[in-house]
Amino acid sequence: MEIRIGIANTGRELAFSSSETAEDVRTAVAKALDGGASHVPFSDEKGNTYIVPTAGLAYVEIGTEEQRRVGFVG
Numbered sequence: 001m002e003i004r005i006g007i008a009n010t011g012r013e014l015a016f017s018s019s020e021t022a023e024d025v026r027t028a029v030a031k032a033l034d035g036g037a038s039h040v041p042f043s044d045e046k047g048n049t050y051i052v053p054t055a056g057l058a059y060v061e062i063g064t065e066e067q068r069r070v071g072f073v074g
Helices: 024-034
Strands: 002-007 014-018 039-043 050-053 058-062
Touching: 002 050, 014 050, 024 039, 024 058
Parallel strands: none
Antiparallel strands: 002 014, 002 058, 039 050
16 A cells, blocks of 8 residues: 655655554554644555654545555556
């Protein structure tokens, strides 16, 4: 699933693919924001970890968990 994170006062966004479910990502972000955590960690499919400060979060866009189709669309 594709995750895009907008960071305040930055012209670019952080985009990566994750093997986590949409619900897991939503829960982790909500828990970090509600609990007053200073950061929220994310992991991508390659094993990289991104630590994003919660004070700088502008938005978190969580893509769909739909499998990619193979072949031609008619």
